Amino acid sequence: MTPAPTSGNVRPIAPGQGTPHRPALRLEFQIVRLLVVEDDPDLNRQLSTALGEAGYAVDAAFDGEEGLYLGDTEPYDAVILDIGLPKLDGLSVLENWRRSNRTMPVLILTARDRWSDKVQGFDAGADDYVAKPFHMEEVLARLRALLRRATGHASSELHCGPVRLDTRSGRVSVSGVPVKLTSHEYRLLAYLMHHSGRVVSRAELVEHLYDQDFDRDSNTIEVFVGRLRKKLECDVIQTVRGLGYMVAPPEPAR
Numbered sequence: 584m585t586p587a588p589t590s591g592n593v594r595p596i597a598p599g600q601g602t603p604h605r606p607a608l609r610l611e612f613q614i615v616r617l618l619v620v621e622d623d624p625d626l627n628r629q630l631s632t633a634l635g636e637a638g639y640a641v642d643a644a645f646d647g648e649e650g651l652y653l654g655d656t657e658p659y660d661a662v663i664l665d666i667g668l669p670k671l672d673g674l675s676v677l678e679n680w681r682r683s684n685r686t687m688p689v690l691i692l693t694a695r696d697r698w699s700d701k702v703q704g705f706d707a708g709a710d711d712y713v714a715k716p717f718h719m720e721e722v723l724a725r726l727r728a729l730l731r732r733a734t735g736h737a738s739s740e741l742h743c744g745p746v747r748l749d750t751r752s753g754r755v756s757v758s759g760v761p762v763k764l765t766s767h768e769y770r771l772l773a774y775l776m777h778h779s780g781r782v783v784s785r786a787e788l789v790e791h792l793y794d795q796d797f798d799r800d801s802n803t804i805e806v807f808v809g810r811l812r813k814k815l816e817c818d819v820i821q822t823v824r825g826l827g828y829m830v831a832p833p834e835p836a837r
């Protein structure tokens with residue numbers, strides 16, 4: 584076995600590429616709320632930081648019991664779950680979730696060379712795995728693929744009327760003209776477009792788009808919707824009175 588680099592779990596990146604705030608990651612704005620369950624504090628921080636920079640709302644848990652509890656009670660869109668955890672191991676956590684019908688996609692982190700972890704992980708209900716040590720880019724790419732599959736979108740591009748949103752690059756355009764959005768506006772639009780054709784309540788938006796520390800006043804959602812409409816200059820977001828918001832489903836390809 585090769586000696587473990589850095590904290591033992593993340594491969595080192597070439598000099599100049601790996602500073603914590605490199606701007607390139609900010610292009611990967613995503614829409615969803617994630618849970619990271621990892622007991623290694625360095626690795627947990629590295630994952631949470633990278634995911635946060637990629638635009639996700641991230642909560643962190645450091646043992647199996649805390650992870651199980653959060654995954655049971657909060658509406659995460661996906662989970663990154665270490666297998667070797669104190670208090671309750673990752674496989675048991677996953678089995679518990681699946682038994683209680685928690686269906687969010689779960690990406691497990693397995694020890695290198697432990698093929699049995701992978702087999703048991705899939706049997707327990709994992710959707711994908713990454714073996715340690717890993718490249719952060721691989722985790723991000725696998726996560727994007729899981730989220731796309733979970734919402735039934737095979738491509739990274741979402742359409743609605745003149746609006747195009749690329750979840751991979753984080754770019755939005757209207758009738759081919761690029762539109763610059765803040766991360767909050769982007770998350771909101773992407774969430775609505777991922778769930779086009781159904782009404783999404785303000786409470787659901789608050790729950791899914793922001794982490795636990797966010798000011799959960801649903802008026803802020805109205806403010807974001809108002810700004811979005813202004814920037815998009817088209818009425819792609821409909822208000823459904825008393826219920827929430829909806830984006831019409833894309834027309835079938837002609």
Ligand code: CA
Nearest residue numbers: 622665667668
């Ligand atoms: Ca561990």
